[in-house]
Amino acid sequence: MEKNSGYILILIGLTVMAVTALSVFKVFTGQTPPMELINIAPMAIETQYGVIKMEDMAYMSKMINLILHLFMMFFILTAGSKVAIIGVGLTKKSK
Numbered sequence: 001m002e003k004n005s006g007y008i009l010i011l012i013g014l015t016v017m018a019v020t021a022l023s024v025f026k027v028f029t030g031q032t033p034p035m036e037l038i039n040i041a042p043m044a045i046e047t048q049y050g051v052i053k054m055e056d057m058a059y060m061s062k063m064i065n066l067i068l069h070l071f072m073m074f075f076i077l078t079a080g081s082k083v084a085i086i087g088v089g090l091t092k093k094s095k
Helices: 002-029 058-093
Strands: 043-047 050-054
Touching: 002 058
Parallel strands: none
Antiparallel strands: 043 050
16 A cells, blocks of 8 residues: 555656646746736836936846746745655555
8 A cells, every 4th residue: 555655646746846847947938927926116216316217127027026936836846856755765665
């Protein structure tokens, strides 16, 4: 029974890792947009030399969202590898 559970955990872990890697690949090749977690609005900063306007913040928002997507996918990829490692441990124990 432990051996079957181990193989199931290995399959689940490898599936999670493959889906995560595919998601990162699709986002960084531009096939799908990243999750929109942060949206930075245009802003103006008043200094002693005048007003500094930052109107086009879409690029900054996209860059931050790409980085956050990469961090979240790395976390999920690590979780999938841990599940697969537990599965390997169960299959080795049952011999």
